[in-house]
Amino acid sequence: FGKNNLTNCGFKISVNSSKLSNGVHTLYIYAYNQNLGWKCITIAINYSGSSNTSNNNQSTTSSATTNTSANTSTSYASSGQPKALINVDLPSPNQQLSGDFELAGWAVEQSAMDSTGITAIHVYDGPANGEQNMLGVAQYGIARPDVASNFGKANFTNCGFKLIVNSSKLTNGKHALYVYAYNPNLGWKYVTVAINYAGGTSSGSTSSAGGGTVITNGTNMVGYIDVTVDQLVRIFEIRGSSK
Structure with a gap:
């Protein structure tokens, strides 16, 4: 990649034979990034058993996607x-x-x-x-x-x-x-x-009809509110209403 900061990016795990049964398995490898969350790839293997004769194939993991x-x-x-x-x-x-x-x-x-x-x-x-x-x-x-x-x-x-x-x-x-x-x-x-x-706090604002304003008949209310998608602030359409 031509990037020295990626030098220490390797990983490895020794998979315990007691955690796999004989047959075809799909292994899911998850990587976590603070901005992207969890992403995964898969690899298929055909496991033919080990020398371990005990039937010890119970998983103590609460969720497969949490081993991260x-x-x-x-x-x-x-x-x-x-x-x-x-x-x-x-x-x-x-x-x-x-x-x-x-x-x-x-x-x-x-x-x-x-x-x-x-x-x-x-x-x-x-x-x-x-x-x-x-x-x-x-x-x-x-x-x-x-x-x-x-x-x-x-x-x-x-x-x-x-x-x-x-x-x-x-x-x-x-x-x-x-x-x-x-x-x-x-x-x-x-x-x-x-x-x-019971809900979050809004960082929105209004630019008309300030607090305590007495409204009679019709008025135009204009303002904004922050909308987040994937934790990033997105543009929200400004609307006006005479109601």
């Missing part, structure tokens, strides 16, 4: 029964929200001994369905000494997450937000929180 930008190669020390624990502090269940709002909480893998055991937090409006309903990738690694103290594990100190949810990504009404946490051994696990969304 998480660090899937990270290893960590653990002791005991592994389990992902996810807690959403904000918003509270069934809270009424408007405009942009903060989603925050913490996530750990309870058996982790030298880290939190979590490498990524993704948030969706409903069950994960790729780029169509993704609300964003949360910032993960925020200090939560209260959680570390509660578990008595200093390695859980930086287990907090937060995401500012853009109002343009939600319609009015009830929503179930799915908060996914990724662990290299368990895959994607999630919890949900129900909210009641």
Whole structure:
């Protein structure tokens, strides 16, 4: 490409034989870009089995399209029964929200001994369905000494997450937000929180009939409102009306 900034663009994954059954498979490879969202290509393979004689083909991934930008190669020390624990502090269940709002909480893998055991937090409006309903990738690694103290594990100190949810990504009404946490051994696990969304804040303006104006008979109202498509502001037709 003649572009030095593309030097470190390679990827690889060692696919575990226990995750595939014999036969033809279509592998979907997803790449995430902050502006374009998720894009994928496919490759067909014919899998003829492995030397693993155990019938261990259960997937621990909550959704195939969520195995994305998480660090899937990270290893960590653990002791005991592994389990992902996810807690959403904000918003509270069934809270009424408007405009942009903060989603925050913490996530750990309870058996982790030298880290939190979590490498990524993704948030969706409903069950994960790729780029169509993704609300964003949360910032993960925020200090939560209260959680570390509660578990008595200093390695859980930086287990907090937060995401500012853009109002343009939600319609009015009830929503179930799915908060996914990724662990290299368990895959994607999630919890949900129900909210009641009452609309965003408008950045529109009117250039006639200012606030408090008493209107008699007919008048002409002219103004604008920002309309976003794919998170980009688009031109909206200015209309006038005598009604």
